[in-house]
Amino acid sequence: MLELDSITKRFGEAAPALDALSLRLARGEFLSLLGPSGCGKSTTLAIIAGFLDPDAGRIRVDGRDVGELPPRRRGLGLVFQDYALFTSLSVRANLAFGLEAQGVPRAERRRRLEELARRLDLGGLLGRSARSLNMSEMQRVAVGRALITRPALLLLDEPMSNLDAHLRQRLRTELKQIQAELGQTVLYVTHDQAEAMSMSDRIAVMRGGRLQQVGTPEEIYHRPVNRFVAEFIGDPPINLVPCTVRPGTGGAAVSSPLSPASSFQPGLSPMQGEHLLALRAHDIRAVRAPGGAAGVPAKVRFVENLGAQHVLHVELAGSLVRVVTTPGLAAEGDTLHLTADLAQAHLIEAATGEVVRASGRRELAA
Amino acid sequence: MTAALSVSGLVKRFGSVEALGGVSFTAGEGEFFTIVGPTNAGKSTLLKTIAGLHAPDAGKVAIDGRDITDLEPRRRGVSLLFQNAALFPNLTGFENIAFPLRAAGTGTAEIERRVGEVAGKLGVGHLLGRHPRTYSGGEQQRVAIGRALARRVPVVMLDEPLTNLDARTRIALRIEFKALHRELGQTILYVTHDQVEAMSLSDRILVLSGGRVEQIGTADEVYRRPATRFVAEFIGSPPMNILEVELEDTAEGQVVRAPGLTLRVPGPLPPGGKRGRIGLGVRPEEVAVAPEPGDATPIAGEVFWVEHLGDRSILDSRLGGQTVKVAVPPRHPVSGVGRAFFGLAPRPEHLLDLSSGRFFR
Numbered sequence: 001m002l003e004l005d006s007i008t009k010r011f012g013e014a015a016p017a018l019d020a021l022s023l024r025l026a027r028g029e030f031l032s033l034l035g036p037s038g039c040g041k042s043t044t045l046a047i048i049a050g051f052l053d054p055d056a057g058r059i060r061v062d063g064r065d066v067g068e069l070p071p072r073r074r075g076l077g078l079v080f081q082d083y084a085l086f087t088s089l090s091v092r093a094n095l096a097f098g099l100e101a102q103g104v105p106r107a108e109r110r111r112r113l114e115e116l117a118r119r120l121d122l123g124g125l126l127g128r129s130a131r132s133l134n135m136s137e138m139q140r141v142a143v144g145r146a147l148i149t150r151p152a153l154l155l156l157d158e159p160m161s162n163l164d165a166h167l168r169q170r171l172r173t174e175l176k177q178i179q180a181e182l183g184q185t186v187l188y189v190t191h192d193q194a195e196a197m198s199m200s201d202r203i204a205v206m207r208g209g210r211l212q213q214v215g216t217p218e219e220i221y222h223r224p225v226n227r228f229v230a231e232f233i234g235d236p237p238i239n240l241v242p243c244t245v246r247p248g249t250g251g252a253a254v255s256s257p258l259s260p261a262s263s264f265q266p267g268l269s270p271m272q273g274e275h276l277l278a279l280r281a282h283d284i285r286a287v288r289a290p291g292g293a294a295g296v297p298a299k300v301r302f303v304e305n306l307g308a309q310h311v312l313h314v315e316l317a318g319s320l321v322r323v324v325t326t327p328g329l330a331a332e333g334d335t336l337h338l339t340a341d342l343a344q345a346h347l348i349e350a351a352t353g354e355v356v357r358a359s360g361r362r363e364l365a366a
Numbered sequence: 367m368t369a370a371l372s373v374s375g376l377v378k379r380f381g382s383v384e385a386l387g388g389v390s391f392t393a394g395e396g397e398f399f400t401i402v403g404p405t406n407a408g409k410s411t412l413l414k415t416i417a418g419l420h421a422p423d424a425g426k427v428a429i430d431g432r433d434i435t436d437l438e439p440r441r442r443g444v445s446l447l448f449q450n451a452a453l454f455p456n457l458t459g460f461e462n463i464a465f466p467l468r469a470a471g472t473g474t475a476e477i478e479r480r481v482g483e484v485a486g487k488l489g490v491g492h493l494l495g496r497h498p499r500t501y502s503g504g505e506q507q508r509v510a511i512g513r514a515l516a517r518r519v520p521v522v523m524l525d526e527p528l529t530n531l532d533a534r535t536r537i538a539l540r541i542e543f544k545a546l547h548r549e550l551g552q553t554i555l556y557v558t559h560d561q562v563e564a565m566s567l568s569d570r571i572l573v574l575s576g577g578r579v580e581q582i583g584t585a586d587e588v589y590r591r592p593a594t595r596f597v598a599e600f601i602g603s604p605p606m607n608i609l610e611v612e613l614e615d616t617a618e619g620q621v622v623r624a625p626g627l628t629l630r631v632p633g634p635l636p637p638g639g640k641r642g643r644i645g646l647g648v649r650p651e652e653v654a655v656a657p658e659p660g661d662a663t664p665i666a667g668e669v670f671w672v673e674h675l676g677d678r679s680i681l682d683s684r685l686g687g688q689t690v691k692v693a694v695p696p697r698h699p700v701s702g703v704g705r706a707f708f709g710l711a712p713r714p715e716h717l718l719d720l721s722s723g724r725f726f727r
Contacts, residue, residue, distance in 0.1 A: 036532050036534060036535075037502075037503060037532055163405075164404050164405055164559040164560075165559055165560040165561065165562065166404060166559070166561065166600060166603075166605075167404070167405075169603060169604070173671070173673065173682075176673075177671065191532045191533055191534070192533040193533060193534070194533070194675065197674065197675050197676055198673045198674070198675055217674055217676065218674060218676075221676035222676075231534075232534055233676065234676055234677065235533075235537055236537070237534075237537060237538070280677065281677075282677055282695075301545075302541060302544050302545065302548075304540075304541070304544070304565070304566035304567075305565055305566065305584075305585035305586060305589075306562060306565050306566060307565055307585070307589035307590075307601065307602050307649075308589075308602065308649065308650075308651045308693065311566070313541060320541075324677070327586070
């Protein structure tokens with residue numbers, strides 16, 4: 001549906017903003033470009049939309065090279081930050097705008113507008129001024145305005161990033177439901193991993209103009225390929241605990257402050273150098289008194305109360321480790337005993353940041 | 367705890383719009399006190415009125431027992447960091463942080479010491495000699511926070527200091543804020559629209575809506591004992607489910623009923639109180655769900671939408687004609703759409719008067 005082939009873009013002499021980016025979207029897919037500011041995600045979107053020309057590479061929409069076409073002939077719909085509606089116009093005029101610009105005859109405009117209003121549940125709003133809408137209605141109108149020209153691909157550029165956290169959460173469910181119902185192909189740009197996780201069929205994580213990993217939310221969350229992806233996905237962020245790896249016969253022994261008794265990992269090939277254990281905060285178990293298997297004692301420095309769960313920041317070998325627990329387990333200053341299942345941990349080579357051994361989670365074996 | 371900041375009956379109108387409708391609270395000395403609410407709740411107006419940038423139409427503001435309602439801003443003993451705090455581009459990081467100290471006539475040696483201390487705690491020591499244009503977004507914000515904290519004022523007010531940052535930077539700075547507050551011990555008045563920030567940072571939280579106080583309490587209190595429907599739906603992600611049920615007096619005591627569901631209400635309710643159609647509040651993590659019917663999951667229903675968030679999944683479900691969000695951990699036996707069986711918290715704890723929007727239990 002959308003194919004990006006080795007797109008490169010430079011601004012001045014600095015490192016390329018996009019470095020040979022290749023990406024494919026299937027029809028009906030919701031794919032998010034996710035990364036921090038400056039990772040190249042917005043540049044990618046601007047190049048697809050035709051607002052920027054790449055220095056090299058090809059862009060195809062439905063097999064057709066659109067690289068030379070002006071933006072409005074590329075078959076794309078666009079939704080911008082905060083939806084950018086024409087607030088002085090009615091909902092009907094906002095929706096019809098794209099069709100008028102394309103010179104679609106009046107009768108056809110009316111037919112399409114009514115069909116879309118029905119599908120997006122906007123029927124009762126058509127006569128209202130865009131200024132009078134609530135944010136949920138604005139989102140539907142903005143999406144409707146972009147969809148009315150029947151674009152092959154809908155591009156959304158951080159549409160929710162200036163909205164309240166609370167509202168954002170509701171709108172992302174609504175947006176995903178509209179997309180799924182219409183089977184619309186979507187490319188969504190965001191820096192918010194929770195948005196990407198909750199809406200996407202696949203996520204493309206970017207950093208410094210390069211793709212780090214492309215995969216389903218589950219793959220990205222449970223099987224990050226490197227330290228950057230592991231740290232970028234998940235709230236609270238994943239724990240990185242220094243560990244030592246000693247080569248043995250048919251595997252290697254791993255020990256860390258979380259698991260001082262070294263644990264033999266069969267099949268792990270001998271490696272040199274420093275490593276990190278990457279472990280999600282809910283994969284570390286904390287108990288008040290050491291049970292059968294003695295845990296590592298650690299002092300609770302901070303408690304983040306998130307209602308349904310608490311995130312404890314506990315001091316381990318001079319740095320803080322995050323542990324998710326049920327409410328009420330511990331207060332600041334308490335000592336807890338930690339145990340971790342190393343089978344749930346990824347092993348990261350400190351020098352390269354590469355995950356050299358992913359966790360043993362079975363359900364993702366495929 | 368002595369009250370560092372005391373606000374009583376604060377009213378602020380802009381023309382015919384009432385931005386603050388009589389806000390009262392006290393923040394104790396050294397307390398991390400957060401005002402949380404949606405856009406247009408009046409949060410920033412409240413801060414600006416306390417800072418003296420707006421004159422209130424009614425009410426009083428006192429710091430350390432001293433009425434400051436009519437004092438000019440710089441004599442109030444508060445510092446205010448705005449959401450888009452711009453650093454001075456032509457000054458180094460050091461001079462930016464030192465700026466309020468110089469303005470207050472602090473001596474050179476003391477400035478060196480204070481800037482060094484604050485910068486060390488914020489991890490911006492390496493930025494002091496550089497200019498703001500060379501900083502990342504997170505670094506700029508850290509230096510701006512340093513500037514707000516450098517002066518030893520009784521109350522530091524921060525207006526959405528993390529809002530414009532990357533989600534990732536925001537999460538990292540959140541815990542740094544908490545650590546910093548523990549070390550410096552200043553009274554902090556913090557404003558945010560993000561309930562997660564409010565919950566994780568604060569000693570106490572004031573939930574503001576439409577210029578009025580919905581509730582003041584610890585994170586535990588606003589989460590476990592929301593006073594109003596607004597609080598129940600604003601705090602927690604996803605929000606508390608509110609089911610419509612009938613509250614009835616029976617021979618065995620009070621029960622709530624909905625299609626396919628009868629729950630006994632533990633303990634007596636106030637006599638002559640609300641009966642009939644009420645709201646039953648249930649947190650998403652308190653709803654049990656299973657692929658087969660069971661003692662804990664007797665109610666047949668349907669999961670019609672699933673959001674996978676990595677550490678848990680949210681199941682949008684329908685049971686007895688009502689929509690309920692259910693939170694389940696990863697690798698839960700119910701993880702997709704289709705028929706499922708549900709159980710609500712066996713003890714109905716949150717009972718809502720639907721007309722007033724207040725919980726009566």
